[in-house]
Amino acid sequence: MTEMLGLAAILIPCLIVAIVFHEVAHGLVANMLGDPTAREQKRLSLNPLRHVDPVGTLLVPGFLALVKGPIFGWAKPVPVIKERLRNPRFGMVAVAAAGPASNLLLALIGAAVLGLMVPTPQPGVITEPSVLLQGMYLFITINVFLAFFNLLPIPPFDGSHIVEGLMPPSWAKRYEKLRPFGMMAFFALIALTWFAPGLGVIENTVGPPVNWMIEQYLGIAAAVAGQ
16 A cells, blocks of 8 residues: 555656646647637646546546556646637647657756766665656656557647648548547557456557657766766
8 A cells, every 4th residue: 555655646746747738738739820719718728727637637647547547637728719720730740749849858958967967876785766766767758658659649649730731631530520439549548458358448549659769868867967
């Protein structure tokens, strides 16, 4: 029980920071490209209370951590009105990409901090990683996973807006008709992850790029640490 509470104490702040910056990034880019809706609704704030969804930000990731499943969550979506963007087609691609990009930037910052936190190795002495080191590694992992998971082309994930914006207009119209079924596909993905773990749905989709990217960030951390 103590171990679970310790994991939650590290996990929840990391996830809140990752999700809040992700949502604010959407709103900032939308505002720059002509849609001030997020600013008007005071959603450009870093105050977590304006973004946290009790279920998606706390309960779901907490439950997944307890059952040792893939840890992810969501916040209250930042409102973006496509028609208010100066260039709706390009604008939605940029707005969607801003969220995952913010998480990769946070992971980069986390890698640099991790490198600065790594203690100088002493010959013949093996030290256990501190809670802070474990927390920073988890921070990097959460941000990388959140970035790539959101890039899946399943509505309403960011990847679906990017794919739709890059498609020829005629294809985009057909693809947009699938948006109402997006949440069904999302819950089907979650169900497969929970009830058929042997299929490795997450591991075989976002797993490879996530693992590769984490290795790059750990390489950056090692370079900062001078190892």
